[in-house]
Amino acid sequence: MIYLGVDLGGTHIGIGLVDENGIIIQKEAPTLAHRPYQQVLETIVGACRDLIEESAVDQNDIRAIGVGIPGIETPSGMSHAKNLAWNGVPLRADMSRLLGKNTYIDNDAHAAALAEMGYGNLKGVSDAIMLTLGTGVGGAMIVNGKILSGYNHAGGELGHVTFVQGGIPCACGRRGCLEKYTAASALIRIAKEYALRHLNTCLYEKGEDLNDVTAKDVVDGVRNGDTACKQAFEDYCEYLSDGIVSFINMLNPQKICLGGGLSKAGDILFDKVREKCRERYFSPLHMETEIVPALLKNDAGILGAAMIAKQND
Numbered sequence: 421m422i423y424l425g426v427d428l429g430g431t432h433i434g435i436g437l438v439d440e441n442g443i444i445i446q447k448e449a450p451t452l453a454h455r456p457y458q459q460v461l462e463t464i465v466g467a468c469r470d471l472i473e474e475s476a477v478d479q480n481d482i483r484a485i486g487v488g489i490p491g492i493e494t495p496s497g498m499s500h501a502k503n504l505a506w507n508g509v510p511l512r513a514d515m516s517r518l519l520g521k522n523t524y525i526d527n528d529a530h531a532a533a534l535a536e537m538g539y540g541n542l543k544g545v546s547d548a549i550m551l552t553l554g555t556g557v558g559g560a561m562i563v564n565g566k567i568l569s570g571y572n573h574a575g576g577e578l579g580h581v582t583f584v585q586g587g588i589p590c591a592c593g594r595r596g597c598l599e600k601y602t603a604a605s606a607l608i609r610i611a612k613e614y615a616l617r618h619l620n621t622c623l624y625e626k627g628e629d630l631n632d633v634t635a636k637d638v639v640d641g642v643r644n645g646d647t648a649c650k651q652a653f654e655d656y657c658e659y660l661s662d663g664i665v666s667f668i669n670m671l672n673p674q675k676i677c678l679g680g681g682l683s684k685a686g687d688i689l690f691d692k693v694r695e696k697c698r699e700r701y702f703s704p705l706h707m708e709t710e711i712v713p714a715l716l717k718n719d720a721g722i723l724g725a726a727m728i729a730k731q732n733d
């Protein structure tokens with residue numbers, strides 16, 4: 421059976437046809453998130469139709485559609501996504517009607533976790549936590565092989581637990597959320613602060629105002645021994661390890677899986693975070709939790725979205 425998976429992000433839309441072996445064919449389209457919902461919907465539906473036409477797949481073989489969104493769907497079928505300015509849009513009903521297939525919506529971090537459970541580093545793992553370290557921090561808690569999403573299906577927002585009381589203002593309206601200290605954007609902010617004290621840092625090669633500095637620039641700086649980057653990365657890993665150990669103490673997972681852009685930093689990140697977590701563990705039992713990278717990288721969203729459809733249909 422074939423499922424259509426749609427990974428809807430703030431900047432791009434990934435669409436793929438997925439069978440039991442993985443993605444058969446995929447394509448991308450820009451989200452252009454500032455546009456009204458109706459226009460974004462037209463882009464998604466148009467790209468889905470084009471993909472089906474380009475593939476050799478018989479439309480009748482497509483069982484259902486799954487969509488991972490950077491937000492949540494309420495039980496009444498309304499989608500909410502802050503960075504798309506969606507405050508209750510009928511995405512599920514519209515896509516079902518326009519494409520003629522049952523459509524299922526879930527949070528994008530939940531989709532990434534499902535993908536890792538189906539094809540990646542969480543295969544066969546019953547209890548785990550997924551954290552996606554990107555512009556924000558997405559989360560998923562997996563308990564007894566199922567994603568724990570709460571009574572209204574809105575749970576698992578691990579990036580929005582209070583980390584610093586009265587801390588940095590967050591897009592969610594509160595202050596000091598974990599996301600403000602452990603997202604890739606947090607690493608950039610911390611690095612810019614250190615750059616003001618280390619004027620010889622490589623970060624100024626991207627321009628005096630530091631506006632174009634990326635998380636990858638900071639990680640590259642760490643690899644090259646840049647002092648500002650190394651100090652920023654040290655602080656960042658302290659924050660992330662504090663967050664991770666709190667989640668380990670809460671759920672006692674077998675694995676913590678880190679995805680999102682920053683997880684691509686590889687050993688430089690994982691070695692340091694594992695070392696810092698070892699200093700913080702509550703008991704030897706808690707030390708058994710493995711901290712692993714997400715395996716699927718760019719395909720996770722589409723594969724996870726297809727699994728949303730498979731699990732629900």
Ligand SMILES: [Zn+2]
Binds near residue numbers: 591592593594
């Ligand atoms: Zn928040």
